[in-house]
Amino acid sequence: MSVMRLSRLFTKTARQAPNNADSLNADLLVRAGFVQQTMAGVYSYLPLGLCVLRKIEVAVREEMNALGAQELLLSALSSREAWERSGRWGTFDVLFHVPGAGDQEYALNPTHEEIVVPLVRHFVHSHRDLPFACYQIQTKFRNELRVKSGILRNREFLMKDLYSFHQDDACLERYYERVQEAYGRVFDRLGLAERTYRTFASGGSFSQYSHEYQVLLPQGEDTIYISEAAEARGRRVAINSEIYRKGETVCPVTGGMAFREACASEAANIFKLGTKFSVPFKLQYTDDGGQSHPVVMGCYGIGISRLMGIITEVFADDEGLRWPLSIAPAAVHIVPLAREVTEKAYKEAEELLARLEGRGICALFDDRLNASPGVRLADADLIGVPFRVVVSEKTLQKKKLEVKKRQVGETEWMTEKELIALCNPSPPSPLPLRQERGG
């Protein structure tokens, strides 16, 4: 979508929150026409919302590709046998069990170790086949008893899941570090870097720690303990509530013991899986002496639809949504204040639209001349595109554009060239592809 005329968009904004809005993100995203609830805990994404979701995907995908990870698409259904082999069929509490035709029973996957490990086994035989990593951006399912928080905790949601495969712990450790760097860049691109904390969590049986990426949010459902010593060194490190013990916990990065409590929302997590899945699925490689070993694995998630909800809540104000430019459904929202399409203000606005389009800048164009200026300006605030341009008789006389910056709420007069420069910030630079193989 490079240009969208609001008169043609089939969705509409609403002044009132939906009855079932259980959170700020559901309230605003539904009212602004970005999502609709299909049923409790299950949402559909409307044209504007899908645009945001796709831009979050692109930011994540580019950083995964820069890591040398290879994109694939795993199935949503899998066999009961695969989940029995890993021992999780009966123990994974939110796993959907789906009755099939005949006596079949399937799983509707909430995560994909049980699918990716047998798949990868077709291709991994020798140490020369390692290391590598593959990822997907795909719909996951969780049979939650209760759902809440709009699109933050759903029965169906979009995830990026990356899996890495290594000969030994040292190789996994190096890759795990590189993924952390990539995740830092992802949160930077999404405008969340300054409020995202790499949070130490329980590591399970294989590793001392796993890591969560927690975004500060007053209404967030998690409590984290921010390391003040790390913060003093300009690093955002925290401990999650499961492993934090007041007066006992030591910051693994700085050794400090001063922590500050904060509310946050989990946007991503990364684990060292070790050989937990490669052993039951017999994913092995032979070393150069011909000996077999289980492959060592890591797994790395980012909640794509969840991030959309988090970003909504982080930036929203009383007037509505406020999207960072990198994932906004458009960069510019043009509101011609005219009564007829024959008026000069409307024609000039359309010409501006065409020039922006020519420069590859996405724009919304509010051509709903039957709606009042008040409604149209309120809709622009609600939809939350970064730069709102009003074109009227009055603005045309100034020979400059009246641009409201939605993030800061200020209106400035600027030239078209200045607006275009704002819409085309210097692109983020993912790390160049390394020459080493995959890992």
Next chain:
Amino acid sequence: MSVMRLSRLFTKTARQAPNNADSLNADLLVRAGFVQQTMAGVYSYLPLGLCVLRKIEVAVREEMNALGAQELLLSALSSREAWERSGRWGTFDVLFHVPGAGDQEYALNPTHEEIVVPLVRHFVHSHRDLPFACYQIQTKFRNELRVKSGILRNREFLMKDLYSFHQDDACLERYYERVQEAYGRVFDRLGLAERTYRTFASGGSFSQYSHEYQVLLPQGEDTIYISEAAEARGRRVAINSEIYRKGETVCPVTGGMAFREACASEAANIFKLGTKFSVPFKLQYTDDGGQSHPVVMGCYGIGISRLMGIITEVFADDEGLRWPLSIAPAAVHIVPLAREVTEKAYKEAEELLARLEGRGICALFDDRLNASPGVRLADADLIGVPFRVVVSEKTLQKKKLEVKKRQVGETEWMTEKELIALCNPSPPSPLPLRQERGG
């Protein structure tokens, strides 16, 4: 993926067909490393296969956008209540019924009328809100008793489904015609135009006919009856076996009664739904006299993953896959015949790769110098990229490129400029966006 070095690709080709290959497409796509079976009737898409799937998506998406249709993403899960309201919970034979937490029961959607109609109801009130159309490219589920034919008939598959909404039959009829034109362009872009027949099928209760798009395929599971009178006029029209009666059926386009039997595979279908779903879901609009009427609907599917299987079978030969340029995982497959990366042939091949990349041309680069030339050339044939370039001492002496055109099997000597021209055919031109609203 603009450049992929085969030594880094975690997938591998195989000489032997998998044990469970039930079709030509499964055999070749698995051997060439494009897909893997997760379980019977459920496939995962590997990097090369995902690339093809995405390119089919792009061809379809561009034509849908050119129609003015708006993309969204509907949920895979829906409520039992929605399917009960349409009367299909107990009667849609391949509907997965998914037990949820507590007493909940969900549907895993095989089609989306039950989801899109209540969604659209939030936005349609007056005749001024019509017509419009929306579509998605999304994973569908069918609880098939038996599955077969590789990725052609699966329990999980990727579909494009478009829904249109109108005031009356005449408006639906006009849109239905426009969708047929768009479908013609999709099959043209995919290289299938000359073997795709618009096939008249039963129209159900609302309409005399629906239409299928059947692609000629000797091993196709459907039988169609090609209208010879239409063919004489350069039009590809057929009747499906359900409604064909020998000696009675008349071609609806020409009035002719001469038909030729052929085997084919269904790639798409379009229906007039009328008010079948708008009545139970109370999707109504008020006309300018203030009277309420049910909205008139059409629905239009294309099987994205199915098309990948059909295209595989249509073009494959004894050596392997043969992709049309528009959806090939890459345009060029470079094979440097050298023993060391320091040899001139390897260096020149890498420089060619860089120049192609600089022009935005996707290329596979076979840097597996440990594999024999025979294996590497056989792999190039199996993977089926349109233009294979061998770079060796011998070819360098000729100062031209040795290019094998995979589709025709012929090898030609050409300049780099000529190769680039082959990779950049004049782009297909989707119809310009019409100025009318949606429909």
